[in-house]
Amino acid sequence: MDHQAVYDQLASHCRQTALLKSTGDVLGWEEQTYMPPAAGEYRAEQLSLIASLVHERHTDPRVGEWLNALADSPIAKNTDDPRSSVVRELRRGYDRDTKLSTELVAALTRAASLGQQVWIEARKENDFAKFAPYLAEIMKLKREEADAVGYKECRYDALLDDYEPHATASQVGPVLKSLGEALVPIVAAIGASSHQPNTKLIEGDFPIAAQAEFGQKVAEQLGYDFRSGRIDVTAHPFCMTLGPHDVRLTTRYSPRDIRPGFFSILHEAGHGLYEQGLPADEFGLPTGEAVSLGIHESQSRMWEILVGLGRPFWKHFYPKLQQAFPTPFAKVSPEDFYFAINESKPSLIRVEADEATYNLHILIRFELEMAIIADEIAICDLPEAWNAKYQQYLGLTPPSDAMGVMQDVHWSAGLVGYFPTYSLGNLYAAQLFEQAKSDLGDLDGQIARGEFAPLLQWLRTHIHQHGQQHTAAQLVERITGRPLSSDALLAHLKGKFGELYRF
Numbered sequence: 001m002d003h004q005a006v007y008d009q010l011a012s013h014c015r016q017t018a019l020l021k022s023t024g025d026v027l028g029w030e031e032q033t034y035m036p037p038a039a040g041e042y043r044a045e046q047l048s049l050i051a052s053l054v055h056e057r058h059t060d061p062r063v064g065e066w067l068n069a070l071a072d073s074p075i076a077k078n079t080d081d082p083r084s085s086v087v088r089e090l091r092r093g094y095d096r097d098t099k100l101s102t103e104l105v106a107a108l109t110r111a112a113s114l115g116q117q118v119w120i121e122a123r124k125e126n127d128f129a130k131f132a133p134y135l136a137e138i139m140k141l142k143r144e145e146a147d148a149v150g151y152k153e154c155r156y157d158a159l160l161d162d163y164e165p166h167a168t169a170s171q172v173g174p175v176l177k178s179l180g181e182a183l184v185p186i187v188a189a190i191g192a193s194s195h196q197p198n199t200k201l202i203e204g205d206f207p208i209a210a211q212a213e214f215g216q217k218v219a220e221q222l223g224y225d226f227r228s229g230r231i232d233v234t235a236h237p238f239c240m241t242l243g244p245h246d247v248r249l250t251t252r253y254s255p256r257d258i259r260p261g262f263f264s265i266l267h268e269a270g271h272g273l274y275e276q277g278l279p280a281d282e283f284g285l286p287t288g289e290a291v292s293l294g295i296h297e298s299q300s301r302m303w304e305i306l307v308g309l310g311r312p313f314w315k316h317f318y319p320k321l322q323q324a325f326p327t328p329f330a331k332v333s334p335e336d337f338y339f340a341i342n343e344s345k346p347s348l349i350r351v352e353a354d355e356a357t358y359n360l361h362i363l364i365r366f367e368l369e370m371a372i373i374a375d376e377i378a379i380c381d382l383p384e385a386w387n388a389k390y391q392q393y394l395g396l397t398p399p400s401d402a403m404g405v406m407q408d409v410h411w412s413a414g415l416v417g418y419f420p421t422y423s424l425g426n427l428y429a430a431q432l433f434e435q436a437k438s439d440l441g442d443l444d445g446q447i448a449r450g451e452f453a454p455l456l457q458w459l460r461t462h463i464h465q466h467g468q469q470h471t472a473a474q475l476v477e478r479i480t481g482r483p484l485s486s487d488a489l490l491a492h493l494k495g496k497f498g499e500l501y502r503f
Contacts, residue, residue, distance in 0.1 A: 003073040007083060010066040011285060014090065017057040018284030022243050024050035029240045029248060031113065033232045044113035051109035058097040067091050082287050085469040089286035092165070099148045108141045112414035119412035120235050128383055128401040135411060136379040139372055142416045146373065156373045159417030163293040164424060166471060169370060172420045179423065179486050180363045180393070186493055187356055190344045193501040197339040204328040208253045208261075214324045215251070215265040218317065222303060223456040224249075224269045225276055236409035237264040237351070239271035239300075244283035247275040258325070259341060260352055266308040270300030273456060277464030287467035293418060295472050297425020298432060299459065305355050305426075306433045306492070307455070309342055312447035342500055346394040348403050356493055357394065359426060364389040365408070365419040373416060428476055430489035432463075435480045 024047055031043050067090060070076050076087040115134040122131035146158035157168045164172075216231055227245075234250040241247045249268040253261035274296060282288030290296045307313050314321075318337060322329040329337065344354040350361040368385060371377045377385050386405040390396050398404030410418050436458050437443045446454050462479050476484050497503075 001069060001073075003070060003075050006066050006069045006073075007075055007087075010063065010070070010090065011086070013057070013060070013063065013066075015284040017054060020050065020057065021054045024054065025240060025242050028113075029242060032116070032234045032236075032238070033250065037117070040114070040117040044110050044117075047113050048106045048110040052102050052106040055097065055100065055102050055105040058093065059100075059102075063090070063094050064098070067094060082467075082469055085467070086286050089468050096149055096162075099150065100145060101148070104141065104144060104148065108138075108145065108414055111138045111141055112412070115412040115414070116409060119406065119409065123235070123402050123406045126400045126402040126406075128406060131406060131412070132379050132382075135382075138411065138414050139379065139416070142414060143373060143375070154370075154374070156370050156417065159373065160420060161417075163415075163418050164421050164472065165292055166473070167294075167420070167424075172424070173366070173370075175427075175486070176359070176363050176366055176420065176423055179359055179427075179489075182486065182490055183356065183359060183493070186490075186497060187344070187346070187360075189503040190356060190497055190501045191346075193503055195500075195502045197343045197500075198336065199340045199343050201332045201336055202258070202328065202340045203256055204325070206253075206255055206258045206325060208255060210324060211253050211258060211261050214321065215262050217320075218262075219249070219265055219269040219272075221450065222266075222269055222273065222452050224272050228276060229272055231265065231268075237268055238409075239268040239275065241275045244280035244288070247272045263304055263308060264351070267300045267304040270303035271296060273303065273459070274299040274464055277456075277460045278467060279465060282467060285467075287469060289468055291463075291466075291468055291470065291475055292472040293421035294424030294428055295463065295475065297421050298428035299425075299463070301422075301425050302429040302433055302459075306429060307447060307452075309355065310444075310447065311338055312444045314338055314341075315448040316450040339500055342496070344497060344501075346396050348390070348394075348396055348398050349407055351407075355426075356497055359423045360393045362419055362423040364393055365410075366423075369411070369416055369419065424472075424484075427484055427486055427489050428472070430492050431476060431480050431482075431484060431487075434488045434492075 027043060027046055027050070031040075031047075035043060067087065070087050071091075075081060075083045078084055111134070115131075115138050118131055118134045122128065142159060143155065146155040149158040151157040154169055160167055160169060160172065212231070216226070219231070220226060229247045229249060231249045231251060233252060235252065237249075237251045239247065239249050249265065249272050251261050251264040251268060274290060278290065279288050314334065314337065318329075318334050332340075342354070344356040346357055347353050350358070350365075353361050364386070368377065368382070368389060371385070372379075372382070383401050383405045387397050390398060390404070410416075436455060440446065440454050440458060443455060446452075463475065466475070470478060473484065
């Protein structure tokens, strides 16, 4: 048998499927950026149709035949050959997809499209009751998906595995819980400190156009290629890849505070740099796709937090920020600015949370969606459960559902099992960044000089260019020489905030 010919047939089929899927992605991106509201219902039908066609191609019996033909071939057996990871990951995806009916996939896509549209309206109106029936339908369908896919321990595992392959709730849950417990004394020490930043110094009037211009210049200097991407405005920031040379970012701005818009750009640019670093000629194959959402999140959090909230970064960019916004920054010292942007205190909004408290927001969502999928919480009781968790972990009660249970887009989009990957991303980021510092020697000095190419090249060499050749756990151990742990993240947080808050 000519195994290479079989592989070529399989690869060609996957590339054509990716071409079709990317067409739906364009519609999905436009839905969240420029689509007129009245077009929503028909857009849901468009997306549902494309999702059905993509699913049919994913589950085409020929895919199973090609994979079977390659199962014992030298291509599949040679783990040093990138093609072996293509066969491995396509088999994994095929086995999952063939358990899902085309009708269920179409129903999920339709429900998520409508759910996001209603979520935007309900959030603006602070009307959870308006959103509740759509959320209930989405969660019902996600339970059906989990049951169809199957699981060994709990229903949630089938959904988590879609975002973080090979992870289970029994593995992730204790990690999140222990991380939360380790953060408690750090957060308490920060709150008890008499040395606190003055964030009023960095508040002012920030024209949206000027924010957009400054953010774009910074993203470009980091290495984000605007010939193959762009930045737009949306209700909830995201990065979406529409093709091998089309990676788009979105953000949202506050006219009184530069932080939400700017740091969202850094975060999404981190995702975008990863996507732009994947092998373009492998688009549509696992070798051209990200390892997992946890690894993806490690890239966004690294650029947003470990780079963008660091002293070296602002040693380079603060004079430029002062030029762009002389009021108020001309009168604010670099150290006062640095302390202010690194303010840490319990807050209500996850995407605006500081790095010391952020993982507590994730723990809340993880526990709630576990309970929802297990049918232990009714949708109508979700706002009350959400508020109770915020009081338990952060000592705060949201004043509205818009700032509480409806603040994130994920559940409206059917992204159940996604949230834990944010904390995994923080853990991966800290351990990888620690290794990058060791390998690059003077990373802080390079960043302070505005030289971001060495770090980006390090990430491209060690992570981006490999696609899914390795699992997340394998990749981290290959790069750092040790399994994932919380040591690097906790050391970073204790060192940084201990210095800032003097404890």
